[in-house]
Amino acid sequence: MKALIVDDDEGIRWILDKVLREEGLEVLQAGSIAEAESALDDDGINLVFLDVYLPDGNGMDFLSSGVIQAPVVLLTAETTFGHAAEAYRIGAMEYLPKPFDLDEVRQLVQRVRPVKESAPARCDVKEDLIIGRSQAMQDMFRTLGRVASSDLTVLITGESGTGKEMVARTLHERSQRADRAFIAINTAAIPADLLESELFGHEKGAFTGADKTREGRFEQADGGTLFLDEIGDMPAALQAKLLRVLEEGRVQRVGGSQSKVVNVRLLAATHQHLPEKIAKGEFREDLYYRLNVIPVHIPPLRERRDDIPELAAHLLDAAVEELGMKAPILLDDAVGLLSRHDWPGNVRELKNVMRRLAVLTPGATITLSDVALALGNAGNSRHQQETLGEAVTRCTRNYLHQLGYAKALNLHQYLLEQVEPPLLTLAMERCRGNQLKVAEMLGLNRNTVRKLLRKYEIDPQYFR
Numbered sequence: 023m024k025a026l027i028v029d030d031d032e033g034i035r036w037i038l039d040k041v042l043r044e045e046g047l048e049v050l051q052a053g054s055i056a057e058a059e060s061a062l063d064d065d066g067i068n069l070v071f072l073d074v075y076l077p078d079g080n081g082m083d084f085l086s087s088g089v090i091q092a093p094v095v096l097l098t099a100e101t102t103f104g105h106a107a108e109a110y111r112i113g114a115m116e117y118l119p120k121p122f123d124l125d126e127v128r129q130l131v132q133r134v135r136p137v138k139e140s141a142p143a144r145c146d147v148k149e150d151l152i153i154g155r156s157q158a159m160q161d162m163f164r165t166l167g168r169v170a171s172s173d174l175t176v177l178i179t180g181e182s183g184t185g186k187e188m189v190a191r192t193l194h195e196r197s198q199r200a201d202r203a204f205i206a207i208n209t210a211a212i213p214a215d216l217l218e219s220e221l222f223g224h225e226k227g228a229f230t231g232a233d234k235t236r237e238g239r240f241e242q243a244d245g246g247t248l249f250l251d252e253i254g255d256m257p258a259a260l261q262a263k264l265l266r267v268l269e270e271g272r273v274q275r276v277g278g279s280q281s282k283v284v285n286v287r288l289l290a291a292t293h294q295h296l297p298e299k300i301a302k303g304e305f306r307e308d309l310y311y312r313l314n315v316i317p318v319h320i321p322p323l324r325e326r327r328d329d330i331p332e333l334a335a336h337l338l339d340a341a342v343e344e345l346g347m348k349a350p351i352l353l354d355d356a357v358g359l360l361s362r363h364d365w366p367g368n369v370r371e372l373k374n375v376m377r378r379l380a381v382l383t384p385g386a387t388i389t390l391s392d393v394a395l396a397l398g399n400a401g402n403s404r405h406q407q408e409t410l411g412e413a414v415t416r417c418t419r420n421y422l423h424q425l426g427y428a429k430a431l432n433l434h435q436y437l438l439e440q441v442e443p444p445l446l447t448l449a450m451e452r453c454r455g456n457q458l459k460v461a462e463m464l465g466l467n468r469n470t471v472r473k474l475l476r477k478y479e480i481d482p483q484y485f486r
Contacts, residue, residue: 023068023069025042026050026069026092028052028055028057029072029073030053030076032053041127045131047069050067053076054079055084058070062089068134073097082108085112085113095114095116096117103162104152107192110170116164117163152185153336156321156326165316166189166192166193171196171198177313178320179296179317180368181320182368182370183371184368185368186320189291190249199247202247204247209250209256214260217256221264223276228275228276232277240273244286247288248287248289253292254292254293262309295484321451322368330357330361333369335352337377348386350385350388356388359394360393375396379396446464453485
């Protein structure tokens with residue numbers, strides 16, 4: 023088996039050469055596209071590691087030219103979803119951000135196969151804030167990159183402000199439907215008695231005030247993409263009608279007698295845990311499985327703090343460009359405070375804070391005190407630096423203070439039951455539902471993990 027490494031960085035070539043030879047491959051090297059073209063004259067190449075930025079051209083353009091016939095792994099320092107999606111679209115077998123994990127290189131060698139997907143036409147995303155070097159974000163990029171060009175239904179989960187609509191919009195703009203309509207609707211923002219008409223349309227005279235026939239969002243999105251945000255808040259009666267539309271591909275307006283065929287790709291999002299709502303009888307299980315064809319979870323900022331400096335800098339640049347201002351410099355201690363903040367409003371909150379800093383920073387640099395003031399927590403910044411033990415002590419002290427002189431019954435068991443569910447949930451998220459890995463992480467046996475999951479009604483399927 024033979025591999026070709028195309029990168030102008032000798033250090034990258036050296037380490038890849040070393041790892042690939044350890045895996046038993048014969049290795050060729052090239053520092054430019056011209057050298058790569060010469061090396062590709064060898065018909066025995068089974069795998070190509072290709073850098074995006076080369077001295078004599080762009081690796082993506084080289085890949086899309088069709089010259090390379092072997093599976094390609096694109097190497098890049100870029101860390102946006104748009105970059106990942108473009109890599110898969112133009113035929114890359116895999117997308118490997120720098121710095122990369124050598125174990126992942128070894129795994130790629132094991133899964134080499136002569137598969138090359140067709141590449142749809144490119145499109146540009148106006149604002150790509152889906153940024154991150156963290157493993158969770160890179161895994162999400164890979165999933166999105168693989169499904170963007172398909173018509174598969176995607177269920178996007180994540181806390182408020184994580185960018186669920188942005189993911190949906192970017193999926194649309196990277197799809198075969200990019201030149202057709204993208205229709206977004208927040209189902210929680212529309213009164214229940216109007217939502218059916220909003221989705222499916224109505225005929226003239228269907229109800230009081232229906233003075234003319236109106237198309238619904240499904241008809242408006244025909245040929246394109248419909249994004250249903252906060253799907254978890256949809257009334258039960260409408261859930262059944264939505265399920266029928268998804269199964270039949272037809273909509274019937276309120277007050278109408280005829281149905282109409284619609285060709286719509288559906289994307290849905292929620293900040294809620296739908297399996298819990300199913301257990302309470304608040305969400306249809308059959309609709310959940312119809313929506314959850316491709317699950318995509320956007321992690322909150324507090325779970326990917328390493329991404330905050332890059333994202334903050336990107337948002338600051340965007341803010342000063344929009345406002346026509348000169349960009350102030352973010353000092354290291356200011357970045358540190360941004361990274362320690364828990365960001366309950368996630369990317370939306372970070373975006374607002376960076377706009378605030380762009381406008382209100384008096385000098386040429388953004389300092390620790392500037393950030394503390396923008397966050398509104400100058401007097402409480404100590405909590406951004408506290409250890410886990412300090413946080414537990416603080417919260418337990420507050421609870422005991424609330425008890426006052428009341429007799430605490432079984433306090434140890436109560437605190438244990440407060441800690442175990444979030445700990446289990448976070449471990450399941452980190453291990454993507456693999457109970458064996460969760461057991462190893464927590465230092466428990468697998469049967470104990472299973473019992474705890476049943477005890478706290480945590481569904482392992484949700485995390486896979």
